[in-house]
Amino acid sequence: xxxxxxxxxxxxxxxxxxxxxxxxxxxxxxxxxxxxxxxxxxxxxxxxxxxxxxxxxxxxxxxxxxxxxxxxxxxxxxxxxxxxxxxxxxxxxxxxxxxxxxxxxxxxxxxxxxxxxxxxxxxxxxxxxxxxxxxxxxxxxxxxxxxxxxxxxxxxxxxxxxxxxxxxxxxxxxxxxxxxxxxxxxxx
Numbered sequence: 001x002x003x004x005x006x007x008x009x010x011x012x013x014x015x016x017x018x019x020x021x022x023x024x025x026x027x028x029x030x031x032x033x034x035x036x037x038x039x040x041x042x043x044x045x046x047x048x049x050x051x052x053x054x055x056x057x058x059x060x061x062x063x064x065x066x067x068x069x070x071x072x073x074x075x076x077x078x079x080x081x082x083x084x085x086x087x088x089x090x091x092x093x094x095x096x097x098x099x100x101x102x103x104x105x106x107x108x109x110x111x112x113x114x115x116x117x118x119x120x121x122x123x124x125x126x127x128x129x130x131x132x133x134x135x136x137x138x139x140x141x142x143x144x145x146x147x148x149x150x151x152x153x154x155x156x157x158x159x160x161x162x163x164x165x166x167x168x169x170x171x172x173x174x175x176x177x178x179x180x181x182x183x184x185x186x187x188x
Contacts, residue, residue, distance in 0.1 A: 060110040060146040060166070061094065063173035067144070067166055068096040071175055072106050075099055083132035090125055090132045093146070097136065104140040105133075114147035114154045114165075123161055126186040141186040146173045162186075 061079060068074035074096030083090045091109075098104040107129060111118050126143045130136065145158055146166040155176075158165045162184020166173040 060148075060168075060173050064094050064108050064110075064144070064146055064166065065096075067173070067175045068094065068106055068108075071177075072096065072104065072142070073098050073102065074106060085132055088131075090128060092125070095133070097139065102140075103138060104142060105129075105136045106142045106144060108144040108146060108166075110146045110148075111150075112148050114145060114150040114158070116154070116157065119145070119154065119158055119161065119163070122163065123186075126163075129186065137187075139187060142183050143186060144175070 065077060065079075068077060076097040076099065078095040080093055081091070081095065083092075092107050093110045094108040096106045096108075098106075107126060109122050109125070122143060122145055126141060129141055142164065143162075144164040144166055146168075147154075148168045150158075150165060150167055155165045155167070159178060159181055162182060164175060164177065164181075164183060166175045
């Protein structure tokens with residue numbers, strides 16, 4: 001290879017390297033733009049999920065109030081509350097109390113889709129209930145999960161945990177209590 005050919009090869013390689021660098025910078029800009037779009041889409045999807053959750057809660061609350069009155073005999077209700085103790089928090093959609101001799105409190109949460117994680121979280125919340133609402137100590141505590149979407153298997157799992165399940169039928173929620181169901185008293 002002659003000096004002239006070598007110089008031409010080096011010049012050609014330098015030009016190719018410059019083009020590769022330019023393409024890498026353009027690809028990097030495209031990836032950054034795509035990353036921003038993905039993050040924005042994630043925020044929008046999260047916002048839709050929150051709105052659907054609010055919608056489900058709004059749909060469930062009137063049904064839950066009727067269930068609390070008819071099935072449990074609740075005479076005092078606290079809808080949609082966040083209870084705080086220091087930095088610790090408990091959120092329930094509805095708490096109802098039966099005063100007098102029966103002294104029972106019923107706590108409900110609404111879920112778009114009931115899954116194992118949500119069931120476990122609800123059970124843990126019921127176990128922490130009296131930490132946030134000590135005024136109900138001495139009351140029996142029952143739990144109700146209202147679910148827009150709930151498989152038969154998850155409904156069965158909730159019942160095995162001693163939790164009532166209210167499922168959406170049309171535009172109302174109905175409490176279905178299977179034969180032999182033993183609700184768990186979460187006060188003990």
